[in-house]
Amino acid sequence: MLPAQTSPDPVRLDLRSTGTGTATLVIGGDWILEAPTPGHSGLVKAVSTGTALTAIAFDTTGLSDWDSTFVTAILHLVQHGDDSGIRFDMDGLPQGARRLIDLATAVPERQGARRRSERPGLLTRLGGQVIETGRDTMAFISFMGEATIALGRFLVGRARFRRVDLMAMIEDCGVRALPIVSLISVLIGLILAFVGAIQLRPFGAQIYVADLVSIAMAREMAAIMTGIIMAGRTGAAFAAQLGTMQVNEEIDAFRTLGFDPMEFLVLPRMLALILMMPLLTIYSNVMGILGGAIVGVGMLGLTPTEYYLETALSTTLTDLSLGIIKSVFFGIIVAITGCLKGIQSGRSASAVGDAATSAVVMAIVMIIVFDGIFAVVTNILGI
Amino acid sequence: MPEKTPGKTPQIIVDDLTLAYGDFVIQKNLSFTVDHGDIFIIMGGSGCGKSTVLKSLIGLKPPAAGTVRYARGEFWPAAPATREAMMRGFGVLYQSGALWSSMTLAENVGLPLGEYTDLPPADIRDLAAMKLALVGLSGFEDYYPSEISGGMQKRAGIARAMALDPAILFFDEPSAGLDPLSSKRLDDLILELRDSLDTTIVVVTHELDSIFAIGNNSIFLDAVTKTAIASGNPKDLRDHGSNAEVRDFLNRGRSAQPQEVSMPSDSPTRPGMARP
Numbered sequence: 277m278l279p280a281q282t283s284p285d286p287v288r289l290d291l292r293s294t295g296t297g298t299a300t301l302v303i304g305g306d307w308i309l310e311a312p313t314p315g316h317s318g319l320v321k322a323v324s325t326g327t328a329l330t331a332i333a334f335d336t337t338g339l340s341d342w343d344s345t346f347v348t349a350i351l352h353l354v355q356h357g358d359d360s361g362i363r364f365d366m367d368g369l370p371q372g373a374r375r376l377i378d379l380a381t382a383v384p385e386r387q388g389a390r391r392r393s394e395r396p397g398l399l400t401r402l403g404g405q406v407i408e409t410g411r412d413t414m415a416f417i418s419f420m421g422e423a424t425i426a427l428g429r430f431l432v433g434r435a436r437f438r439r440v441d442l443m444a445m446i447e448d449c450g451v452r453a454l455p456i457v458s459l460i461s462v463l464i465g466l467i468l469a470f471v472g473a474i475q476l477r478p479f480g481a482q483i484y485v486a487d488l489v490s491i492a493m494a495r496e497m498a499a500i501m502t503g504i505i506m507a508g509r510t511g512a513a514f515a516a517q518l519g520t521m522q523v524n525e526e527i528d529a530f531r532t533l534g535f536d537p538m539e540f541l542v543l544p545r546m547l548a549l550i551l552m553m554p555l556l557t558i559y560s561n562v563m564g565i566l567g568g569a570i571v572g573v574g575m576l577g578l579t580p581t582e583y584y585l586e587t588a589l590s591t592t593l594t595d596l597s598l599g600i601i602k603s604v605f606f607g608i609i610v611a612i613t614g615c616l617k618g619i620q621s622g623r624s625a626s627a628v629g630d631a632a633t634s635a636v637v638m639a640i641v642m643i644i645v646f647d648g649i650f651a652v653v654t655n656i657l658g659i
Numbered sequence: 660m661p662e663k664t665p666g667k668t669p670q671i672i673v674d675d676l677t678l679a680y681g682d683f684v685i686q687k688n689l690s691f692t693v694d695h696g697d698i699f700i701i702m703g704g705s706g707c708g709k710s711t712v713l714k715s716l717i718g719l720k721p722p723a724a725g726t727v728r729y730a731r732g733e734f735w736p737a738a739p740a741t742r743e744a745m746m747r748g749f750g751v752l753y754q755s756g757a758l759w760s761s762m763t764l765a766e767n768v769g770l771p772l773g774e775y776t777d778l779p780p781a782d783i784r785d786l787a788a789m790k791l792a793l794v795g796l797s798g799f800e801d802y803y804p805s806e807i808s809g810g811m812q813k814r815a816g817i818a819r820a821m822a823l824d825p826a827i828l829f830f831d832e833p834s835a836g837l838d839p840l841s842s843k844r845l846d847d848l849i850l851e852l853r854d855s856l857d858t859t860i861v862v863v864t865h866e867l868d869s870i871f872a873i874g875n876n877s878i879f880l881d882a883v884t885k886t887a888i889a890s891g892n893p894k895d896l897r898d899h900g901s902n903a904e905v906r907d908f909l910n911r912g913r914s915a916q917p918q919e920v921s922m923p924s925d926s927p928t929r930p931g932m933a934r935p
Contacts, residue, residue, distance in 0.1 A: 436774060438770075441761070444761075520760075521759075521760070524755050524756075524757055524760065525753040525754065525755055525757035526757050526758070526759050526760065528719055528751075528753060528757060529751070529753060529757040529758075529759070529819075530759075531718070531719060532717050532718060532719065532746055532749075532751045533746070533747070533770075533771045533774075534743045534744075534746055534747055534771075534774075534775075535770075535774065
């Protein structure tokens with residue numbers, strides 16, 4: 277049998293006057309974490325009697341058990357005493373508590389160390405945001421510039437990086453991305469075909485589902501979806517890799533040994549995406565059209581030959597090249613945002629997480645915005 | 660072999676250096692000279708800006724004011740290409756080792772060699788293996804940094820720092836996170852490297868054992884006054900330095916009267932804190 281748990285003795289507070297302006301605070305019972313205590317507000321209330329007190333002593337002979345909650349409450353009480361001019365005589369406290377209080381007050385609070393939690397005004401915050409946005413934009417533009425210079429050096433054959441890195445990146449951005457690109461593209465093709473089928477069937481025009489799917493994939497969806505997949509998959513990975521290298525001082529080590537991180541780290545990643553994005557986009561087109569064909573053949577009663585011929589007739593090389601050209605830019609966007617956020621990352625675990633998040637968000641936003649601009653331009657030019 | 664010229668030749672001359680992050684000054688008015696063959700200790704309490712000072716010496720953080728001069732000229736105002744060339748003249752051991760995690764130890768050491776020499780790959784590998792052997796890591800050429808212990812990473816970091824046979828080696832907290840024995844071995848290695856390679860070494864540390872074991876000159880940075888409050892041989896500073904705060908630091912506070920802040924293990928009049 278376990279010994280019966282004795283329930284804690286409730287805390288008793290009693291302020292006994294011992295003269296003019298002096299009193300003794302008698303504390304009894306168990307002042308522990310597990311039991312309800314009056315807290316520091318209870319202590320403060322106990323000494324606020326209305327009569328002006330200048331000195332208070334403690335009597336804790338009745339206090340059978342205490343822990344750090346008691347010490348915390350006493351510290352608050354002393355603080356209150358400092359504010360209202362009451363002097364406390366610590367001699368009556370348990371010796372252990374006295375030592376803890378001495379320890380806690382041994383190092384005075386460092387002036388200016390406490391963080392001000394007051395919220396800045398709306399204008400201050402707005403201004404801060406504007407300045408920060410400006411700074412971010414500047415950083416992005418200068419990063420773009422440095423990346424362009426690095427790319428230029430690569431084109432004249434003077435860039436320094438390890439071929440092994442480039443190959444590893446190409447494998448990672450290429451072959452390893454195929455499964456997810458396949459899945460998403462087939463599904464997008466299916467969805468487009470379904471949407472088209474519902475509209476076109478009443479007119480008996482279901483054959484045009486093939487046109488709809490192939491042109492939509494070629495001009496827009498293949499490039500956009502691949503871009504977004506790569507932003508989530510590869511852009512985040514870039515940011516996390518470079519962020520972790522920043523935390524480990526690996527990027528500093530490159531700099532002091534005279535290696536430009538731009539050439540050594542950013543360039544292979546950017547090249548890999550520039551090379552792989554068009555290929556992935558072409559592949560995505562094929563898979564999307566396949567998805568459309570599944571609906572066309574399986575649900576709309578078209579023959580595979582019919583579907584193939586309609587697709588081949590409707591989709592022009594212009595449509596295909598539009599998508600492919602866009603995909604190169606999307607690749608650059610993903611590489612730049614991922615690497616920029618990684619290199620700018622702070623030196624902590626959460627900073628690396630933030631870097632990965634903002635790399636993905638920034639890449640997706642930029643891909644959509646860029647696609648919008650592209651759509652307007654091609655529309656004006658009549659392409 | 661190490662020829663200590665009696666009229667010491669300065670390797671690094673720092674004059675009136677001020678470092679700041681924005682408006683926040685880290686250290687100001689730092690002036691010191693590191694002579695050839697010195698093991699120069701930059702010491703001070705945690706957070707006083709030791710590492711930041713190091714960063715401005717190795718080209719990672721431009722100073723807000725003041726100059727850093729190496730044998731080849733002034734460092735910061737130099738054109739980036741000149742500065743890079745100067746940077747090749749020194750090796751840096753980072754606090755965490757900072758080995759490139761995607762490369763093996765041999766590749767880590769060999770990368771700068773491959774970049775700045777015309778040696779064929781086989782020779783580079785040989786050289787890298789030799790540098791790794793110097794720091795006691797022969798046989799580990801094909802290990803990745805994550806596969807070896809912290810102490811080994813530090814030593815591999817030294818091997819990489821020595822890759823280009825630099826004239827000056829910088830160590831940022833070399834013994835941080837090492838057990839006393841590994842830390843002692845690292846100190847011995849640093850002394851050995853100074854003597855056998857005839858290099859000048861700058862160490863940022865606050866490990867007292869290391870400071871006395873290896874340092875022959877030093878500067879003590881203070882976080883409150885934000886400048887150097889003592890300089891000279893660490894042993895002299897400890898035994899008869901004029902600054903009490905520095906003496907305290909170097910004696911682990913033992914020169915001051917014994918403090919009673921430590922908590923007693925038990926006391927009869929202490930009912931709480933030890934409930935079953």
